[in-house]
Amino acid sequence: MWALLAAACSCSTTPAPPVAVRIRWAQDPENLDPMVLPNPQAIEAANLLHCSLLQLDYAQQLFQPALATGLPARQALGDSLTVFTYELRPEARWDDGKPVTARDVAFSLKLMACPPALGLPNEDTRLAYRFVHEVRQEAAFPRRVSLVCAGQAPTHLQATGTFPILPEHRLDVAGRLRRFSLAALQNWPATQPPDTGLTAFAQQYQAFRVRQRGNDLPGCGPYVLAGWTKDARMTFRRKPAWWADRLPAPVPAVLRAPCPLLTFEIIPDEATAGLALQRGELDLFPQVPARLFAQLRQSPAARRELAFHTAPSFEVVTVAFNTQRPALADAPTRRALSLLLDASGLLQATQLGEGQRTAGLIGPADPRAGCCDSLPPPAFDPPRAAALLGQAGWQRHPDGWRRRKIAAAPAPALQLRLRYRTGDAMQEIIALQFRAAASRIGVLVALRPTEAGALGAALRAGDFDLCVRTVKGNPFSCNFMPLLHSRAVGEGNVSRFGTAASDQLLERLAAAATPAQQARLLRRFQAMVREQDPLVPLFVVPTRLAANRRLAGLHAYGLKPGYALTALHRATATEPAAVPAP
Amino acid sequence: MGQVAHRGRRRAALAWLLLVAAAGLAAPCLPLPFAPAEPDLLAVGVSPAQGAGAGHWLGTDPLGRDVLAGLLFGARTLVLLTVPAALLTALLGALLGSLAGYGQRLAAPAPTWLLGAGLGWWGLALPRPALGLAAGAGAVAWGLGQRLWRRSPPVWALSLDALIQGAGALLGTVPRLVLVAAVATGGTLSLAGLGLLLALTNWPGPARLVRAETLRVRALPFVEAVRALGLPAARILGRHVLPLALRPLRADLPLRLAAFVGLESTLSFLGLGLPPDTASWGRLLDAARLDPAAWWTAAPPMLALLLTTGALLALSKK
Structure with missing residues (x-):
């Protein structure tokens, strides 16, 4: 038997x-x-x-x-x-x-x-x-x-x-x-x-x-x-x-x-993904939000089951302007609005201070970071933003800012729509902070949280005034054409920026023959991005992995x-x- | 004993509702250290114990917004949205229910019906809108032709009762939340816009109540008597029928308010309807999803919703 x-x-x-x-x-x-x-x-x-x-x-x-x-x-x-x-x-x-x-x-x-x-x-x-x-x-x-x-x-x-x-x-x-x-x-x-x-x-x-x-x-x-x-x-x-x-x-x-x-x-929802990881329904949770990462690391039960890994990354969180919108077509207006972003505060609030401030699209962890060492990180200065808006031809009215009237044409108003990914706490905090700072100086900002699937299409179609976007860095390439070249408008160039001079600079940078020439052109590129402000680099987010x-x-x-x-x-x-x- | 307890419950319910209304209406004047939609970047997701020193008496949500400010301004949103929406729903329901119940018929020349239908088709941009315009043009030609030949066009009479009941049944085929969410998904709405949407999708309930009561009242002897006197229908309806027929709405109004409170919170929780920077109890609950451990974000709006809905239900009982 x-x-x-x-x-x-x-x-x-x-x-x-x-x-x-x-x-x-x-x-x-x-x-x-x-x-x-x-x-x-x-x-x-x-x-x-x-x-x-x-x-x-x-x-x-x-x-x-x-x-x-x-x-x-x-x-x-x-x-x-x-x-x-x-x-x-x-x-x-x-x-x-x-x-x-x-x-x-x-x-x-x-x-x-x-x-x-x-x-x-x-x-x-x-x-x-x-x-x-x-x-x-x-x-x-x-x-x-x-x-x-x-x-x-x-x-x-x-x-x-x-x-x-x-x-x-x-x-x-x-x-x-x-x-x-x-x-x-x-x-x-x-x-x-x-x-x-x-x-x-x-x-x-x-x-x-x-x-x-x-x-x-x-x-x-x-x-x-x-x-x-x-x-x-x-x-x-x-x-x-x-x-x-x-x-x-x-x-x-x-x-x-x-x-x-x-x-x-x-799993779009970060908290749900965190619970799934703790219940053993996931083996790896990449890009864990800072707060959840800290909570998991402090939890003895989670520490028994999970391993935690971090590394400096090349991902830069930015706010991009739609430069084809009439109100945002000029660099002085964009520069004024960029002063409404409190990058230091946002870094603290969203990354618990673990990321790094950056002055340009090349973050401090990038081996080429020395090319933008002369640029100070963007400042948070709402009063100066209001003054710069005035210099850019805007006038403050009780119902908001309007461009000075030209002949009989109606004066355009500075009313902005800010798109961000719904359910993404980091992006939502950035959007709320910008809106709060803008409302303090009378700039009207309407928030448009958008589902991840629809967000890409909306950005490519230019259906926004500002958007929160993470730019993936690559230390092996100096080709920024998909990001800012006028031929990439409607695709990777969501800010729809591009002038003859900027296109030429991007093409020369992509074809730079020697490291010295590349460094010189990178410096000019970083300065051009700061001067034109098609997008505002805020900070670099670190890589955070939590895994079984x-x-x-x-x-x-x-x-x-x-x-x-x-x-x-x-x-x-x-x-x-x-x-x-x- | 039971009556005393019931009266006590009603008083407590009324007191809570008055407190919510007063807090909501006075919210902009209160000396709150933080605006409801402004994140405090130095105090994101802090508990009441950690945040009290910085003025966040009920802590902050995972987006750094002050929970107390959110609660008070959420009450304001609730009052400014649900009360007008419930009154408008009751008004619409009373008007349509009484017309349906009084058995009025809407009579008009046939070309007028055709013109209205054609223009409606075109205005609502239904498939092939030109078809609506063509029907409208045909109706005008028909009317002119009849006038030219000195003939009176046929008169079509439509039963308002059938029309209103049919419209109500049509609205009833789609769950209310799904209907409102489908419209709200198209874009963010203002308070007035959302209120109007709630009223336009919820009138069949009160309309049915008023219709049933109107049917009962119109058969009463005193109504028969005033009709025999030859008074016009509108006067009979307005002066003699409606005051009695509207009685069920007194019980329905608190229930309707409770339903709207739940609906608004659900929509805000789902991120639909009102703009994301408009404070709402549902939005506070939504923020609590980001950090399930932040009980201080979920507990106050949950408690407020529970008490408010309970109070409205208590008020609706006799």
């Missing part, structure tokens, strides 16, 4: 399903097309699905080869061009077994450069990779690709390797883009209608996106999308036979993905999302659990 029972027990043992690592997301990624990526969550998801030539090794704070066998060979061409030559790994394969080749790299770059008339969602990437002028392929070496870049900026090395590579044989079966050079696509005249081949390609690409209901374009990254319930949950499953698993040991850190299942729980102690491979980093996603896994019996940072 006992023998039978024992036999039955031994037969019924089936392999346990993989246990997911559960991570909190504040909002839904909305779109997984690597050309769109409307929010940080979408970028995180894209990094799981797709691979690029180089990927960031968070631990070393360096870009390391991913699809490429090594860092690119760099060659200067004259004094204005640089060629970066990459060799692709022979092991790199798509899911259907076909190799990743130079054709895929060229296709990905051309896709990002397609002219606007095609209606592809590539506005941001078109601008970001405009510095790549030519893609050279060699028939004899299908895994070798050379990228000819404008300028000799040291940051080009990283920038040329960090875009997702997409499969040409799946997305452009007929090879229609091959007929066009990268430069021809980049410089397609706005007045010239697109070629029929290009139009057919765009239709096919859009149809593919629609057919793939989750917008999950095929990628050569370690994970596939296993489930997506909008605004609730997103699950990624590790590919059972990912190409990087066949690499000889030791596998590079950027190509390790030990976790079999990653689940992102979309059973989670291994977790460390806090300054770069978004603040941790290396592909390093996370559940600690095994033989492996120590996550150790909190001292």
Whole structure:
């Protein structure tokens, strides 16, 4: 009898399903097309699905080869061009077994450069990779690709390797883009209608996106999308036979993905996410609000279950002006209004003083912070704000401020609408503080809390006067064009700022050849931002992670999302659990 | 004994409501150290014990706003919103209920009905608004044609009772909160706008009460008598029927107020309706969600809501 029972027990043992690592997301990624990526969550998801030539090794704070066998060979061409030559790994394969080749790299770059008339969602990437002028392929070496870049900026090395590579044989079966050079696509005249081949390609690409209901374009990254319930949950499953698993040991850190299942729980409410973490329904809560973080750290019960990690970050909290609004079109008015933001008080109130004040978009933790050391942080001075508004041509009336009347035209009023993400305590405190300071000098401010999903669309459409926005910093790049270039209006440039001089400065900064030239231009850039005030940098928020102690491979980093996603896994019996940072 | 206790409860309820009304109306004149929507950046989420020294007698919410100021100005919002809205609802309900109950019929020439329907279609921007304009133009042409041929157009009479009951039933098919929330989601509303919205979506309740009472009163002998005297219908309704038919509203008004208090708090809790810088008890409760440990943010508005609703319910009992 006992023998039978024992036999039955031994037969019924089936392999346990993989246990997911559960991570909190504040909002839904909305779109997984690597050309769109409307929010940080979408970028995180894209990094799981797709691979690029180089990927960031968070631990070393360096870009390391991913699809490429090594860092690119760099060659200067004259004094204005640089060629970066990459060799692709022979092991790199798509899911259907076909190799990743130079054709895929060229296709990905051309896709990002397609002219606007095609209606592809590539506005941001078109601008970001405009510095790549030519893609050279060699028939004899299908895994070798050379990228000819404008300028000799040291940051080009990283920038040329960090875009997702997409499969040409799946997305452009007929090879229609091959007929066009990268430069021809980049410089397609706005007045010239697109070629029929290009139009057919765009239709096919859009149809593919629609057919793939989750917008999950095929990628050569370690994970596939296993489930997506909008605004609730997103699950990624590790590919059972990912190409990087066949690499000889030791596998590079950027190509390790030990976790079999990653689940992102979309919980917009911070307090709810905190409770879920304490109840063990979440394994990782990134970007914990300062107050909740302090409470958890003080709680003995939470300390038993959770590990806490912090690191200085590059994320700058800003208030952006819509510079295309008539009332905010002039820099003196924006400068006056920026004096109504109490950055020191807000840092104390929202971060419990743990972040850092910043005078510009490059925060103190950034290695290039010395470029803005001459600028003092913006001051909080409502009386001076009122005086500056007067100098900017505004007159105070009992019902608010009005511009001095010009001829018979009605005098425009200074009535502002401030948008921020609803449910985000930090943003709400900033909005309330600005409104209170503004009302003290008679400026009317209406608050418009907006759901995270609708906020992005409202900002891109310019449906606001001011908005609270966190700008993701990147110490490896000096390309601020997606943030402030006039060609990025309606996309990343929510302040809709851009003059001929500022555009030129941003382009020169992105192409700066030497560190000295870059530093000089960065200094000018920071001064220009302060003078024009399209956005007001307030402070830098630190990275704060709270995680279940059973989670291994977790460390806090300054770069978004603040941790290396592909390093996370559940600690095994033989492996120590996550150790909190001292 | 029971009556004494009941009278005591009513007095206590009345006293609390008067206190809320007085505090709300006097809030701007009170020497409060902090405005309700102004965050104190140096005292975010402090308890009454920690904040008393800085003038935050009831502490601050997780956004740094003074809880006492929020409570007092929240009472003001409640008084200025719910009392006019409840009175307007009662007025609208009385008017429509009495018209429905008295069995009036609305008669007008057919082209006039058609013109009204067409213009209404166009004005409400219903699908294909041009269709409404075309119907209106057709109605005008019909009326002119009838006049040209010296014929009188047909007169269509519409039962007001059926119309009002139908409109009330239509409003009743959608839950009140869902209806108000759907309209309020379109954008922030002013106090007057939200009050009007509450009245326009809540009149069927009092209208049904007044209609039923009007039906009863119009059958009484003295009404028959004044009708036999040949008095006009409007006078009979206004002078003789309404004073009796409006009696149920006295009991309904406190209940309606209690419902509006709950509705306003719910809307504010959900972040709908009033602007986010307008103080409200519901908004204080909403702020308490940010920090569940901050009991001092949730307890005062919860207690105030409980007492106010309880007091209104006590007043509605005979």
